[in-house]
Amino acid sequence: MFLFINVSITVNMQKTSASIAFYYFTPLCSAVKYSDGSVLLDSGKAAIGTLLSKENQYAYLFDILPVAVAIVVDGKLAKLNPAALQLLEASDEQLLLGRSVDEYVHPLDQPRSQGRLKKQGDNWANANSKFRVRTSKGNFRMLLVISRGIQFEGRDAVMISGMDMTQHNEMDEQLRLSEFNFRRLFENMQDVYYRTDVHGVVQKVSPAVSKILGYAPEEIEGKPAEALYPSASDRDAFKKEIMMHGMVNDFPGQMVSKDGRVIDISVNSQALFDDDGKFAGVEGICRDVTQRKMLERELQRLATTDSLTGIANRRAFLEHAEHIFKSCQRYQTQMTLMMLDLDFFKNINDEYGHQCGDQALIHFAETVKVELRESDLFGRLGGEEFCVLLQQADRPEAMLVAERIRDHIQSMPLSSASGETFSLTVSIGIAIYRAEDDRLGRLLERADKALYQAKSHGRNQVIWETC
Ligand SMILES: Nc1nc2c(ncn2[C@@H]2O[C@H](COP(=O)(O)OP(=O)(O)OP(=O)(O)O)[C@@H](O)[C@H]2O)c(=O)[nH]1
Numbered sequence: 001m002f003l004f005i006n007v008s009i010t011v012n013m014q015k016t017s018a019s020i021a022f023y024y025f026t027p028l029c030s031a032v033k034y035s036d037g038s039v040l041l042d043s044g045k046a047a048i049g050t051l052l053s054k055e056n057q058y059a060y061l062f063d064i065l066p067v068a069v070a071i072v073v074d075g076k077l078a079k080l081n082p083a084a085l086q087l088l089e090a091s092d093e094q095l096l097l098g099r100s101v102d103e104y105v106h107p108l109d110q111p112r113s114q115g116r117l118k119k120q121g122d123n124w125a126n127a128n129s130k131f132r133v134r135t136s137k138g139n140f141r142m143l144l145v146i147s148r149g150i151q152f153e154g155r156d157a158v159m160i161s162g163m164d165m166t167q168h169n170e171m172d173e174q175l176r177l178s179e180f181n182f183r184r185l186f187e188n189m190q191d192v193y194y195r196t197d198v199h200g201v202v203q204k205v206s207p208a209v210s211k212i213l214g215y216a217p218e219e220i221e222g223k224p225a226e227a228l229y230p231s232a233s234d235r236d237a238f239k240k241e242i243m244m245h246g247m248v249n250d251f252p253g254q255m256v257s258k259d260g261r262v263i264d265i266s267v268n269s270q271a272l273f274d275d276d277g278k279f280a281g282v283e284g285i286c287r288d289v290t291q292r293k294m295l296e297r298e299l300q301r302l303a304t305t306d307s308l309t310g311i312a313n314r315r316a317f318l319e320h321a322e323h324i325f326k327s328c329q330r331y332q333t334q335m336t337l338m339m340l341d342l343d344f345f346k347n348i349n350d351e352y353g354h355q356c357g358d359q360a361l362i363h364f365a366e367t368v369k370v371e372l373r374e375s376d377l378f379g380r381l382g383g384e385e386f387c388v389l390l391q392q393a394d395r396p397e398a399m400l401v402a403e404r405i406r407d408h409i410q411s412m413p414l415s416s417a418s419g420e421t422f423s424l425t426v427s428i429g430i431a432i433y434r435a436e437d438d439r440l441g442r443l444l445e446r447a448d449k450a451l452y453q454a455k456s457h458g459r460n461q462v463i464w465e466t467c
Pocket of ligand 1: 343344345347353354355356357384455459
Protein backbone atom coordinates (compact mmCIF):
# COMPACT_ATOMS: atom_id res chain seq x y z
CA MET A 1 0.00 0.00 0.00
CA PHE A 2 1.37 3.41 -0.91
CA LEU A 3 1.78 6.10 1.60
CA PHE A 4 1.07 9.38 -0.16
CA ILE A 5 2.10 11.79 2.48
CA ASN A 6 3.45 15.09 1.25
CA VAL A 7 2.73 14.12 -2.29
CA SER A 8 4.95 16.34 -4.32
CA ILE A 9 4.49 16.67 -8.00
CA THR A 10 6.08 17.92 -11.06
CA VAL A 11 3.51 17.87 -13.80
CA ASN A 12 3.48 17.91 -17.46
CA MET A 13 -0.11 17.05 -18.02
CA GLN A 14 -2.11 17.01 -21.25
CA LYS A 15 -5.86 16.66 -21.28
CA THR A 16 -5.58 13.10 -22.57
CA SER A 17 -2.26 11.80 -21.28
CA ALA A 18 -1.09 13.07 -17.96
CA SER A 19 2.44 12.81 -16.75
CA ILE A 20 2.82 13.21 -13.04
CA ALA A 21 5.81 12.38 -10.99
CA PHE A 22 5.15 11.51 -7.36
CA TYR A 23 7.50 11.27 -4.56
CA TYR A 24 6.10 8.13 -3.23
CA PHE A 25 7.19 5.79 -0.52
CA THR A 26 6.73 2.16 0.17
CA PRO A 27 8.58 -0.04 2.56
CA LEU A 28 10.61 -1.26 -0.43
CA CYS A 29 11.49 1.79 -2.44
CA SER A 30 11.31 5.48 -2.94
CA ALA A 31 11.23 7.16 -6.32
CA VAL A 32 10.97 10.53 -7.97
CA LYS A 33 10.14 11.46 -11.48
CA TYR A 34 10.96 15.01 -12.50
CA SER A 35 9.26 17.16 -15.14
CA ASP A 36 12.09 16.57 -17.61
CA GLY A 37 11.22 12.85 -17.54
CA SER A 38 14.15 11.67 -15.50
CA VAL A 39 13.48 9.17 -12.76
CA LEU A 40 15.46 8.95 -9.58
CA LEU A 41 15.25 5.63 -7.84
CA ASP A 42 16.83 4.15 -4.79
CA SER A 43 19.55 1.73 -5.80
CA GLY A 44 18.36 -1.82 -6.39
CA LYS A 45 14.78 -0.85 -7.08
CA ALA A 46 14.94 -0.38 -10.82
CA ALA A 47 11.82 -2.44 -11.39
CA ILE A 48 9.79 0.40 -10.03
CA GLY A 49 11.18 2.57 -12.84
CA THR A 50 9.15 0.57 -15.26
CA LEU A 51 6.07 1.46 -13.33
CA LEU A 52 6.95 5.13 -13.10
CA SER A 53 7.63 5.50 -16.77
CA LYS A 54 4.04 4.71 -17.61
CA GLU A 55 2.46 8.13 -17.48
CA ASN A 56 -1.08 6.89 -17.58
CA GLN A 57 -0.34 5.07 -14.35
CA TYR A 58 0.26 8.43 -12.68
CA ALA A 59 -3.02 9.76 -13.93
CA TYR A 60 -4.59 6.62 -12.50
CA LEU A 61 -2.88 7.18 -9.16
CA PHE A 62 -4.10 10.77 -9.16
CA ASP A 63 -7.62 9.45 -9.63
CA ILE A 64 -7.50 6.85 -6.90
CA LEU A 65 -5.74 8.95 -4.27
CA PRO A 66 -7.86 8.95 -1.12
CA VAL A 67 -6.63 12.46 -0.40
CA ALA A 68 -8.28 15.40 -2.14
CA VAL A 69 -5.89 17.02 -4.60
CA ALA A 70 -6.56 20.15 -6.67
CA ILE A 71 -4.30 22.07 -9.02
CA VAL A 72 -4.74 25.82 -9.00
CA VAL A 73 -3.55 28.26 -11.65
CA ASP A 74 -3.89 32.00 -11.03
CA GLY A 75 -6.09 31.34 -8.01
CA LYS A 76 -8.50 29.25 -10.06
CA LEU A 77 -9.21 25.56 -10.03
CA ALA A 78 -7.51 23.84 -12.98
CA LYS A 79 -7.68 20.18 -12.05
CA LEU A 80 -9.31 18.12 -9.27
CA ASN A 81 -9.13 14.45 -8.44
CA PRO A 82 -12.29 12.48 -7.56
CA ALA A 83 -11.50 12.68 -3.82
CA ALA A 84 -11.50 16.48 -4.13
CA LEU A 85 -14.82 16.43 -5.97
CA GLN A 86 -16.27 14.21 -3.28
CA LEU A 87 -14.96 16.46 -0.55
CA LEU A 88 -16.45 19.53 -2.24
CA GLU A 89 -19.71 17.62 -2.84
CA ALA A 90 -19.51 18.25 -6.57
CA SER A 91 -20.58 15.66 -9.11
CA ASP A 92 -18.71 16.97 -12.10
CA GLU A 93 -15.23 18.43 -12.31
CA GLN A 94 -16.32 20.65 -15.22
CA LEU A 95 -18.62 22.61 -12.91
CA LEU A 96 -15.64 23.58 -10.75
CA LEU A 97 -12.92 24.22 -13.30
CA GLY A 98 -12.11 27.92 -13.69
CA ARG A 99 -13.77 28.85 -10.40
CA SER A 100 -11.86 30.91 -7.90
CA VAL A 101 -10.52 29.04 -4.89
CA ASP A 102 -11.96 31.86 -2.76
CA GLU A 103 -15.46 30.63 -3.58
CA TYR A 104 -14.75 27.58 -1.50
CA VAL A 105 -12.73 29.06 1.33
CA HIS A 106 -14.32 30.51 4.45
CA PRO A 107 -14.14 34.35 4.25
CA LEU A 108 -12.08 34.54 7.42
CA ASP A 109 -9.55 32.09 5.99
CA GLN A 110 -9.31 33.75 2.55
CA PRO A 111 -6.47 36.20 3.30
CA ARG A 112 -4.31 33.30 4.48
CA SER A 113 -5.30 31.18 1.51
CA GLN A 114 -4.62 33.94 -0.99
CA GLY A 115 -1.18 34.54 0.52
CA ARG A 116 -0.28 30.90 0.12
CA LEU A 117 -1.47 30.76 -3.52
CA LYS A 118 0.39 33.89 -4.59
CA LYS A 119 3.84 32.35 -4.59
CA GLN A 120 5.57 31.85 -7.94
CA GLY A 121 7.73 29.04 -9.30
CA ASP A 122 7.72 25.37 -8.48
CA ASN A 123 10.30 25.06 -5.79
CA TRP A 124 8.38 25.92 -2.68
CA ALA A 125 5.93 24.31 -0.30
CA ASN A 126 3.49 25.63 2.25
CA ALA A 127 3.40 24.03 5.66
CA ASN A 128 0.34 22.16 6.95
CA SER A 129 -2.44 24.48 7.88
CA LYS A 130 -6.13 24.18 8.68
CA PHE A 131 -8.75 25.84 6.45
CA ARG A 132 -12.49 25.98 6.61
CA VAL A 133 -13.87 25.05 3.22
CA ARG A 134 -17.42 25.44 1.94
CA THR A 135 -18.66 22.67 -0.33
CA SER A 136 -20.84 23.15 -3.42
CA LYS A 137 -23.81 22.29 -1.21
CA GLY A 138 -22.87 24.95 1.33
CA ASN A 139 -21.59 22.59 4.02
CA PHE A 140 -18.45 23.55 5.88
CA ARG A 141 -15.52 21.20 6.26
CA MET A 142 -12.32 21.61 8.19
CA LEU A 143 -9.34 20.64 6.02
CA LEU A 144 -5.72 20.08 6.84
CA VAL A 145 -4.06 21.50 3.74
CA ILE A 146 -0.60 21.35 2.31
CA SER A 147 0.35 23.02 -0.95
CA ARG A 148 3.31 23.20 -3.21
CA GLY A 149 4.41 25.07 -6.31
CA ILE A 150 4.38 22.97 -9.47
CA GLN A 151 4.39 23.34 -13.24
CA PHE A 152 1.06 22.56 -14.84
CA GLU A 153 0.71 22.68 -18.60
CA GLY A 154 3.79 24.91 -18.75
CA ARG A 155 2.56 27.40 -16.18
CA ASP A 156 3.27 28.13 -12.54
CA ALA A 157 0.62 26.36 -10.50
CA VAL A 158 -0.08 25.27 -6.98
CA MET A 159 -1.01 21.76 -6.05
CA ILE A 160 -3.20 21.68 -2.99
CA SER A 161 -3.84 18.53 -1.08
CA GLY A 162 -6.33 18.46 1.76
CA MET A 163 -7.43 15.97 4.38
CA ASP A 164 -10.90 16.24 5.83
CA MET A 165 -10.43 16.90 9.54
CA THR A 166 -14.04 17.84 10.24
CA GLN A 167 -14.64 14.80 12.39
CA HIS A 168 -11.32 15.16 14.19
CA ASN A 169 -12.15 18.75 14.82
CA GLU A 170 -15.56 17.89 16.20
CA MET A 171 -13.95 15.28 18.43
CA ASP A 172 -11.34 17.81 19.53
CA GLU A 173 -14.12 20.26 20.29
CA GLN A 174 -16.10 17.63 22.21
CA LEU A 175 -13.00 16.70 24.14
CA ARG A 176 -12.25 20.31 24.89
CA LEU A 177 -15.84 20.85 25.98
CA SER A 178 -15.92 17.78 28.20
CA GLU A 179 -12.57 18.78 29.70
CA PHE A 180 -13.99 22.24 30.30
CA ASN A 181 -17.16 20.80 31.87
CA PHE A 182 -15.15 18.45 34.06
CA ARG A 183 -12.91 21.29 35.21
CA ARG A 184 -15.89 23.51 36.00
CA LEU A 185 -17.49 20.66 37.93
CA PHE A 186 -14.21 19.83 39.65
CA GLU A 187 -13.66 23.45 40.71
CA ASN A 188 -17.20 24.16 41.86
CA MET A 189 -18.60 20.91 43.21
CA GLN A 190 -19.65 20.88 46.86
CA ASP A 191 -18.39 17.33 47.35
CA VAL A 192 -14.72 16.41 47.34
CA TYR A 193 -13.33 14.51 44.38
CA TYR A 194 -10.20 12.54 45.23
CA ARG A 195 -7.88 10.04 43.65
CA THR A 196 -5.21 7.96 45.36
CA ASP A 197 -2.48 5.77 43.97
CA VAL A 198 -1.93 2.11 44.73
CA HIS A 199 -0.31 3.01 48.08
CA GLY A 200 -3.20 5.20 49.17
CA VAL A 201 -1.29 8.41 48.57
CA VAL A 202 -3.58 11.25 47.45
CA GLN A 203 -2.83 12.20 43.85
CA LYS A 204 -5.60 14.69 43.24
CA VAL A 205 -8.21 16.35 45.40
CA SER A 206 -10.74 19.00 44.43
CA PRO A 207 -10.83 22.50 45.97
CA ALA A 208 -14.00 21.69 47.98
CA VAL A 209 -11.70 19.91 50.43
CA SER A 210 -10.78 23.28 51.90
CA LYS A 211 -14.43 23.96 52.80
CA ILE A 212 -14.93 20.56 54.37
CA LEU A 213 -11.60 19.78 56.01
CA GLY A 214 -9.93 23.19 56.04
CA TYR A 215 -6.89 21.98 54.06
CA ALA A 216 -5.81 23.44 50.73
CA PRO A 217 -5.54 20.68 48.08
CA GLU A 218 -1.73 21.08 48.03
CA GLU A 219 -1.60 20.26 51.74
CA ILE A 220 -3.20 16.88 51.09
CA GLU A 221 -1.87 15.89 47.67
CA GLY A 222 1.18 13.68 48.00
CA LYS A 223 0.22 12.55 51.51
CA PRO A 224 -1.37 9.25 52.60
CA ALA A 225 -5.16 9.48 52.69
CA GLU A 226 -5.26 7.45 55.88
CA ALA A 227 -3.69 10.33 57.79
CA LEU A 228 -7.13 11.99 57.54
CA TYR A 229 -9.05 9.12 59.14
CA PRO A 230 -9.58 9.26 62.91
CA SER A 231 -10.04 5.53 63.26
CA ALA A 232 -8.07 2.71 61.70
CA SER A 233 -11.14 0.48 61.75
CA ASP A 234 -13.03 2.87 59.43
CA ARG A 235 -10.13 2.81 57.02
CA ASP A 236 -9.77 -0.97 57.13
CA ALA A 237 -13.49 -1.49 56.54
CA PHE A 238 -13.32 0.83 53.53
CA LYS A 239 -10.29 -0.96 52.08
CA LYS A 240 -11.90 -4.36 52.60
CA GLU A 241 -15.10 -3.29 50.83
CA ILE A 242 -13.20 -1.76 47.88
CA MET A 243 -11.00 -4.82 47.45
CA MET A 244 -13.99 -7.14 47.66
CA HIS A 245 -16.48 -5.32 45.42
CA GLY A 246 -14.31 -2.87 43.46
CA MET A 247 -16.54 -0.05 44.66
CA VAL A 248 -18.42 1.42 47.62
CA ASN A 249 -21.63 3.42 47.65
CA ASP A 250 -22.68 5.81 50.40
CA PHE A 251 -20.01 4.26 52.59
CA PRO A 252 -20.10 5.88 56.04
CA GLY A 253 -16.93 7.12 57.65
CA GLN A 254 -15.27 9.96 59.46
CA MET A 255 -12.39 12.34 58.78
CA VAL A 256 -10.50 14.79 60.93
CA SER A 257 -10.45 18.40 59.79
CA LYS A 258 -7.40 20.64 60.02
CA ASP A 259 -8.74 22.14 63.26
CA GLY A 260 -9.26 18.69 64.77
CA ARG A 261 -13.03 18.36 64.33
CA VAL A 262 -14.38 14.94 63.40
CA ILE A 263 -16.47 15.18 60.23
CA ASP A 264 -18.99 12.55 59.21
CA ILE A 265 -18.54 11.64 55.58
CA SER A 266 -20.20 9.44 53.02
CA VAL A 267 -17.98 8.02 50.28
CA ASN A 268 -18.74 6.78 46.78
CA SER A 269 -15.58 5.26 45.37
CA GLN A 270 -14.30 2.80 42.87
CA ALA A 271 -11.07 0.92 42.42
CA LEU A 272 -8.82 1.94 39.53
CA PHE A 273 -6.90 -0.59 37.48
CA ASP A 274 -3.98 -0.16 35.12
CA ASP A 275 -3.78 -1.52 31.57
CA ASP A 276 -2.62 -4.88 32.90
CA GLY A 277 -5.65 -5.10 35.17
CA LYS A 278 -3.61 -4.48 38.32
CA PHE A 279 -5.09 -2.43 41.15
CA ALA A 280 -3.81 1.12 40.71
CA GLY A 281 -5.64 3.16 43.32
CA VAL A 282 -9.02 4.55 44.18
CA GLU A 283 -11.03 7.49 42.99
CA GLY A 284 -14.25 8.80 44.40
CA ILE A 285 -16.38 11.47 45.92
CA CYS A 286 -16.57 12.36 49.60
CA ARG A 287 -19.56 14.18 50.98
CA ASP A 288 -19.73 15.98 54.30
CA VAL A 289 -22.78 14.43 56.01
CA THR A 290 -22.15 15.80 59.49
CA GLN A 291 -25.44 17.72 59.52
CA ARG A 292 -27.35 14.74 58.16
CA LYS A 293 -25.77 12.42 60.73
CA MET A 294 -26.61 14.83 63.53
CA LEU A 295 -30.21 14.91 62.38
CA GLU A 296 -30.28 11.12 62.05
CA ARG A 297 -28.87 10.73 65.55
CA GLU A 298 -31.41 13.19 66.88
CA LEU A 299 -34.24 11.39 65.11
CA GLN A 300 -32.96 8.09 66.43
CA ARG A 301 -32.76 9.53 69.93
CA LEU A 302 -36.30 10.87 69.69
CA ALA A 303 -37.57 7.57 68.35
CA THR A 304 -35.98 5.50 71.12
CA THR A 305 -36.17 7.80 74.13
CA ASP A 306 -39.00 8.55 76.52
CA SER A 307 -39.41 12.30 76.23
CA LEU A 308 -40.29 12.84 79.90
CA THR A 309 -37.61 10.83 81.68
CA GLY A 310 -34.93 10.54 78.97
CA ILE A 311 -34.63 6.77 79.44
CA ALA A 312 -35.39 4.16 76.76
CA ASN A 313 -39.00 4.06 75.61
CA ARG A 314 -41.01 0.86 75.42
CA ARG A 315 -40.01 -0.02 71.84
CA ALA A 316 -36.29 0.64 72.36
CA PHE A 317 -36.24 -1.21 75.68
CA LEU A 318 -37.99 -4.30 74.31
CA GLU A 319 -35.80 -4.34 71.18
CA HIS A 320 -32.64 -4.23 73.22
CA ALA A 321 -34.00 -6.72 75.76
CA GLU A 322 -34.85 -9.11 72.92
CA HIS A 323 -31.26 -8.89 71.79
CA ILE A 324 -29.92 -9.75 75.23
CA PHE A 325 -32.49 -12.51 75.63
CA LYS A 326 -31.27 -14.16 72.40
CA SER A 327 -27.70 -13.96 73.64
CA CYS A 328 -28.76 -15.67 76.90
CA GLN A 329 -30.43 -18.42 74.87
CA ARG A 330 -27.31 -18.96 72.77
CA TYR A 331 -24.71 -18.79 75.53
CA GLN A 332 -26.93 -19.85 78.44
CA THR A 333 -25.98 -16.80 80.47
CA GLN A 334 -28.11 -15.14 83.16
CA MET A 335 -30.46 -12.21 83.06
CA THR A 336 -33.14 -10.98 85.41
CA LEU A 337 -36.07 -8.76 84.65
CA MET A 338 -37.72 -6.37 87.13
CA MET A 339 -41.13 -4.84 86.59
CA LEU A 340 -41.51 -1.65 88.62
CA ASP A 341 -44.79 0.16 89.18
CA LEU A 342 -45.33 3.25 91.33
CA ASP A 343 -47.90 2.79 94.05
CA PHE A 344 -51.07 4.86 94.12
CA PHE A 345 -49.61 7.24 91.59
CA LYS A 346 -53.06 8.41 90.60
CA ASN A 347 -53.31 10.00 94.04
CA ILE A 348 -50.17 12.12 93.38
CA ASN A 349 -51.70 13.48 90.21
CA ASP A 350 -55.03 14.06 91.87
CA GLU A 351 -53.60 15.76 94.93
CA TYR A 352 -50.66 17.77 93.57
CA GLY A 353 -51.45 18.07 89.90
CA HIS A 354 -50.23 16.36 86.75
CA GLN A 355 -47.09 18.49 86.49
CA CYS A 356 -46.04 17.45 89.96
CA GLY A 357 -46.69 13.83 88.90
CA ASP A 358 -44.36 14.40 85.95
CA GLN A 359 -41.62 15.69 88.22
CA ALA A 360 -42.07 12.66 90.45
CA LEU A 361 -41.64 10.37 87.44
CA ILE A 362 -38.44 12.20 86.45
CA HIS A 363 -37.00 11.91 89.98
CA PHE A 364 -37.98 8.27 90.12
CA ALA A 365 -36.11 7.50 86.88
CA GLU A 366 -33.01 9.37 88.06
CA THR A 367 -32.99 7.54 91.37
CA VAL A 368 -33.29 4.13 89.73
CA LYS A 369 -30.52 4.93 87.25
CA VAL A 370 -28.10 5.57 90.09
CA GLU A 371 -28.55 1.96 91.26
CA LEU A 372 -27.80 0.41 87.86
CA ARG A 373 -24.65 -0.54 85.99
CA GLU A 374 -23.75 0.48 82.44
CA SER A 375 -24.69 -2.93 81.13
CA ASP A 376 -28.16 -2.88 82.69
CA LEU A 377 -31.19 -1.75 80.73
CA PHE A 378 -33.80 0.62 82.02
CA GLY A 379 -36.95 1.61 80.16
CA ARG A 380 -40.37 3.10 80.62
CA LEU A 381 -42.99 0.67 79.39
CA GLY A 382 -45.78 3.24 79.78
CA GLY A 383 -47.44 5.45 82.40
CA GLU A 384 -45.90 4.71 85.79
CA GLU A 385 -44.69 1.27 84.78
CA PHE A 386 -40.95 0.68 84.26
CA CYS A 387 -38.70 -2.25 83.55
CA VAL A 388 -35.09 -3.04 84.44
CA LEU A 389 -32.99 -5.78 82.87
CA LEU A 390 -29.92 -6.89 84.78
CA GLN A 391 -27.32 -8.78 82.78
CA GLN A 392 -25.35 -11.60 84.39
CA ALA A 393 -27.25 -11.16 87.69
CA ASP A 394 -28.34 -14.08 89.85
CA ARG A 395 -31.20 -14.03 92.34
CA PRO A 396 -29.35 -12.59 95.41
CA GLU A 397 -27.76 -9.90 93.33
CA ALA A 398 -31.03 -8.95 91.63
CA MET A 399 -32.90 -8.92 94.95
CA LEU A 400 -30.24 -6.66 96.41
CA VAL A 401 -30.56 -4.14 93.58
CA ALA A 402 -34.36 -4.23 93.71
CA GLU A 403 -34.44 -3.71 97.47
CA ARG A 404 -32.02 -0.81 97.17
CA ILE A 405 -34.24 0.80 94.55
CA ARG A 406 -37.38 0.27 96.63
CA ASP A 407 -35.66 1.72 99.67
CA HIS A 408 -34.29 4.79 97.87
CA ILE A 409 -37.63 5.55 96.27
CA GLN A 410 -39.51 5.54 99.52
CA SER A 411 -36.96 7.86 101.08
CA MET A 412 -36.78 10.14 98.03
CA PRO A 413 -38.04 13.59 99.13
CA LEU A 414 -40.60 15.14 96.79
CA SER A 415 -42.44 18.41 97.02
CA SER A 416 -45.37 19.96 95.22
CA ALA A 417 -45.43 23.39 93.55
CA SER A 418 -47.07 24.80 96.66
CA GLY A 419 -44.27 23.39 98.82
CA GLU A 420 -46.05 20.38 100.29
CA THR A 421 -43.74 17.42 100.77
CA PHE A 422 -44.69 13.85 99.99
CA SER A 423 -43.07 10.53 99.11
CA LEU A 424 -43.55 7.65 96.73
CA THR A 425 -43.27 3.91 96.97
CA VAL A 426 -42.70 1.33 94.28
CA SER A 427 -43.67 -2.31 93.90
CA ILE A 428 -41.28 -4.62 92.09
CA GLY A 429 -41.73 -8.08 90.60
CA ILE A 430 -38.66 -10.06 89.43
CA ALA A 431 -38.17 -13.04 87.15
CA ILE A 432 -34.98 -14.77 86.02
CA TYR A 433 -34.19 -16.32 82.64
CA ARG A 434 -34.80 -20.06 82.45
CA ALA A 435 -33.39 -22.42 79.88
CA GLU A 436 -36.91 -23.38 78.78
CA ASP A 437 -37.89 -19.77 78.03
CA ASP A 438 -38.50 -19.74 74.30
CA ARG A 439 -39.25 -16.00 74.10
CA LEU A 440 -38.74 -12.81 76.06
CA GLY A 441 -42.49 -12.63 76.66
CA ARG A 442 -42.30 -15.59 79.06
CA LEU A 443 -39.93 -13.69 81.31
CA LEU A 444 -42.01 -10.54 81.11
CA GLU A 445 -45.15 -12.45 82.03
CA ARG A 446 -43.53 -13.99 85.11
CA ALA A 447 -42.10 -10.65 86.27
CA ASP A 448 -45.53 -9.08 85.74
CA LYS A 449 -47.15 -11.81 87.81
CA ALA A 450 -44.65 -11.20 90.62
CA LEU A 451 -45.43 -7.47 90.42
CA TYR A 452 -49.12 -8.20 90.72
CA GLN A 453 -48.39 -10.19 93.86
CA ALA A 454 -46.32 -7.32 95.27
CA LYS A 455 -49.27 -5.01 94.68
CA SER A 456 -51.82 -7.36 96.14
CA HIS A 457 -49.64 -8.11 99.17
CA GLY A 458 -49.66 -4.44 100.17
CA ARG A 459 -47.31 -2.67 97.71
CA ASN A 460 -43.87 -1.13 98.47
CA GLN A 461 -42.23 -4.55 98.26
CA VAL A 462 -40.11 -6.76 96.04
CA ILE A 463 -41.48 -10.18 95.05
CA TRP A 464 -39.44 -12.90 93.38
CA GLU A 465 -41.37 -14.99 90.87
CA THR A 466 -42.99 -18.00 92.43
CA CYS A 467 -42.98 -20.63 89.70
N1 LIG B 1 -48.22 12.94 85.72
C1 LIG B 1 -48.29 11.87 84.98
N2 LIG B 1 -49.12 10.89 85.27
C2 LIG B 1 -49.18 9.78 84.53
C3 LIG B 1 -48.34 9.63 83.42
N3 LIG B 1 -48.61 8.43 82.84
C4 LIG B 1 -49.58 7.85 83.58
N4 LIG B 1 -49.91 8.66 84.62
C5 LIG B 1 -50.91 8.45 85.63
O1 LIG B 1 -50.57 7.35 86.46
C6 LIG B 1 -51.76 6.93 87.09
C7 LIG B 1 -51.79 5.44 87.15
O2 LIG B 1 -52.93 5.10 87.91
P1 LIG B 1 -53.36 3.63 88.20
O3 LIG B 1 -53.15 2.78 86.98
O4 LIG B 1 -54.72 3.65 88.76
O5 LIG B 1 -52.35 3.08 89.22
P2 LIG B 1 -51.93 3.66 90.65
O6 LIG B 1 -52.73 4.82 90.99
O7 LIG B 1 -50.46 3.88 90.57
O8 LIG B 1 -52.26 2.47 91.57
P3 LIG B 1 -51.50 1.12 91.69
O9 LIG B 1 -50.69 0.92 90.51
O10 LIG B 1 -52.56 0.11 91.79
O11 LIG B 1 -50.71 1.21 92.92
C8 LIG B 1 -52.89 7.50 86.24
O12 LIG B 1 -53.54 8.53 87.02
C9 LIG B 1 -52.24 8.10 85.05
O13 LIG B 1 -52.89 9.25 84.59
C10 LIG B 1 -47.47 10.69 83.09
O14 LIG B 1 -46.69 10.66 82.13
N5 LIG B 1 -47.46 11.78 83.91
